[in-house]
Amino acid sequence: MNFLDSKINKIVILVISTLTTGTLGYMVISGYSFVDAIYMTVITVTTVGFGEVKPFTPEEKIFTIFLILTSIVLFGYAVSTFSEYLVSGRLFDYFKHK
Amino acid sequence: MNFLDSKINKIVILVISTLTTGTLGYMVISGYSFVDAIYMTVITVTTVGFGEVKPFTPEEKIFTIFLILTSIVLFGYAVSTFSEYLVSGRLFDYFKHK
Amino acid sequence: MNFLDSKINKIVILVISTLTTGTLGYMVISGYSFVDAIYMTVITVTTVGFGEVKPFTPEEKIFTIFLILTSIVLFGYAVSTFSEYLVSGRLFDYFKHK
Amino acid sequence: MNFLDSKINKIVILVISTLTTGTLGYMVISGYSFVDAIYMTVITVTTVGFGEVKPFTPEEKIFTIFLILTSIVLFGYAVSTFSEYLVSGRLFDYFKHK
Numbered sequence: 001m002n003f004l005d006s007k008i009n010k011i012v013i014l015v016i017s018t019l020t021t022g023t024l025g026y027m028v029i030s031g032y033s034f035v036d037a038i039y040m041t042v043i044t045v046t047t048v049g050f051g052e053v054k055p056f057t058p059e060e061k062i063f064t065i066f067l068i069l070t071s072i073v074l075f076g077y078a079v080s081t082f083s084e085y086l087v088s089g090r091l092f093d094y095f096k097h098k
Numbered sequence: 099m100n101f102l103d104s105k106i107n108k109i110v111i112l113v114i115s116t117l118t119t120g121t122l123g124y125m126v127i128s129g130y131s132f133v134d135a136i137y138m139t140v141i142t143v144t145t146v147g148f149g150e151v152k153p154f155t156p157e158e159k160i161f162t163i164f165l166i167l168t169s170i171v172l173f174g175y176a177v178s179t180f181s182e183y184l185v186s187g188r189l190f191d192y193f194k195h196k
Numbered sequence: 197m198n199f200l201d202s203k204i205n206k207i208v209i210l211v212i213s214t215l216t217t218g219t220l221g222y223m224v225i226s227g228y229s230f231v232d233a234i235y236m237t238v239i240t241v242t243t244v245g246f247g248e249v250k251p252f253t254p255e256e257k258i259f260t261i262f263l264i265l266t267s268i269v270l271f272g273y274a275v276s277t278f279s280e281y282l283v284s285g286r287l288f289d290y291f292k293h294k
Numbered sequence: 295m296n297f298l299d300s301k302i303n304k305i306v307i308l309v310i311s312t313l314t315t316g317t318l319g320y321m322v323i324s325g326y327s328f329v330d331a332i333y334m335t336v337i338t339v340t341t342v343g344f345g346e347v348k349p350f351t352p353e354e355k356i357f358t359i360f361l362i363l364t365s366i367v368l369f370g371y372a373v374s375t376f377s378e379y380l381v382s383g384r385l386f387d388y389f390k391h392k
């Protein structure tokens with residue numbers, strides 16, 4: 001349990017780091033307002049992808065590529081960990097009580 | 099089984115609540131028609147994300163950020179529960195009949 | 197194995213039905229060409245969601261809402277079945293050979 | 295373990311092949327710059343889908359349909375394999391130490 005709790009803590013820290021990096025990135029590289037930058041980050045890392053708030057320059061495209069690839073690996077890790085939490089926790093209980 | 103049935107009931111209620119919240123939100127905050135509001139909600143929470151029906155104001159962006167983050171946590175829970183349903187139900191049967 | 201094979205056959209039939217329904221729908225309701233209609237269907241049911249080929253009328257929005265909700269339930273079922281295939285097939289082999 | 299390692303190698307090779315195919319495709323078919331082509335490929339195969347960099351011709355739509363369908367099957371395989379890695383590795387350890 002402690003092992004999984006510390007992994008979930010790591011995921012929360014990684015999610016917050018990704019949102020912070022994306023928001024700061026779009027504020028610095030694109031000159032977006034805070035709301036525009038966090039909105040752009042959230043629609044990017046969640047793959048909602050409504051569209052660019054303003055058309056991207058090549059630099060913004062390269063930053064966005066790295067933001068997408070980073071967050072997809074992170075989200076894949078998050079989903080695997082939560083599944084693991086459910087599967088190993090619940091299944092373990094199943095067999096213990098048999 | 100009853101434990102899982104009640105969880106699936108909760109998910110159905112949460113999905114309907116999310117769609118209702120999103121639709122009401124876009125009708126009140128954005129002045130969208132009912133069809134536009136439910137269309138905007140469905141393309142948002144399913145991450146299809148065609149684009150804003152009309153360009154968003156900062157208030158609409160903040161509402162959309164909360165709608166996305168809420169529905170992603172909800173959908174993650176829904177997927178985990180359905181997996182759990184399949185895995186624990188089926189696997190249990192596997193070991194029972196061995 | 198036969199049980200899972202017949203489920204995978206059902207999924208393939210359901211995926212083809214969804215693509216056909218979406219393509220015919222956009223050709224009839226929106227007057228799209230075949231390529232535009234299948235492109236619109238594929239970017240919708242896969243949640244890529246680049247955007248409407250032409251802005252949607254309310255009728256097209258309602259059709260799209262049903263297409264999205266149908267395909268998401270279908271794809272959820274498809275992912276669960278493939279996972280089940282892997283988990284029950286492989287895990288079963290694991291325990292059989294122990 | 296060697297069996298799974300070789301599967302993960304295959305996935306990495308397939309992901310790189312998909313990104314290369316998409317990037318070359320958009321450079322040749324659409325005349326996109328390298329940055330535009332890799333950006334278009336990344337937002338397509340990850341289903342972020344901000345939108346076409348420039349409106350697509352029918353040929354580009356057909357290429358994009360194949361790119362999406364190929365990458366979705368590939369990503370489904372990747373997710374299944376990583377899950378399998380976690381589930382069979384961890385669960386196996388669980389039962390071994392019982």
Ligand SMILES: [K+]
Pocket residue numbers: 047048049050145146147148243244245246341342343344
């Ligand atoms: K999208």
Ligand SMILES: [K+]
Pocket residue numbers: 048049050051146147148149244245246247342343344345
């Ligand atoms: K979009």
